[in-house]
Amino acid sequence: MREIIKVERHNAVVKNIGAEKVAVRFSPYAGFQGSEKTDFIELYTYLIMELKKMNVKFAYLSLVEATGDPGVLIRDEKNINVGKTLDFILEALDNYAPVMVARGYQPDSAAWVVEEPYKKWDLMVAFGLHFIANPDLVFRFQHGIPLTKYKRATVYLKKQWEGYNDYPFGHEFLKAHPRPYIL
Known part of the structure; x- marks a missing residue:
């Protein structure tokens, strides 16, 4: 329910300042502060479809990869998301908006991720x-x-x-x- 409210807020922001100035951030694998989800694929696919229904071009969609879970990083928790990808979100988005991925990249790994696994997507890397x-x-x-x-x-x-x-x-x-x- 919290995610649906966020989509409605983005809609209000888009109406006030324009979609080209709005970015949306998703952390599908985060378990920080009780945000664990068992239905994350269905949830985030639904959210992407709702964003696309708005029929506006966002500045970008910011995605945090599995190893970027703050709970893992801050509290040295075991990372249960190793090997999980953002492919399902990228497929659902289908280059509707540019994507920014975050995961502690270095210059060489950032170049690699843009040129290899994410090469078919309009993608940039966050540092x-x-x-x-x-x-x-x-x-x-x-x-x-x-x-x-x-x-x-x-x-x-x-x-x-x-x-x-x-x-x-x-x-x-x-x-x-x-x-x-x-x-």
Whole structure:
């Protein structure tokens, strides 16, 4: 029921600001905060069909792959979703909207996932936690510089500065850009 309410909210948002500014995020394998689902294939297929019935073009659909379950990552729970794919959602969506996938990708694995298993989909890769921990992420990718590891213990803490806004630029970036823009 909660998911259906979210679809209705997206419809209201679309009417107010336009579908091209709206993204939808699904985490079909997440078990975080009691969100486990036994009928996830039917549920998310239904939700995709409802979104398509709106007959609008969303900015993108954000999908968290099986290994991105916060419960697994935060509390070191056993991951029961290893090997599960997003294929059923991508098939139902059928390139109706661009898709962004998240799963702790590195530059080489991101390139591989776009070129191999997801090659027939209009797809991009998210670098959420890596982006937070590396304010110079693109520069690091371009120059093959190792990423700063994010601090797992500070992720998802309420009202905290630490772990989100306290990561420094790398010395290579600072050498190339002596006055980086910092907001």
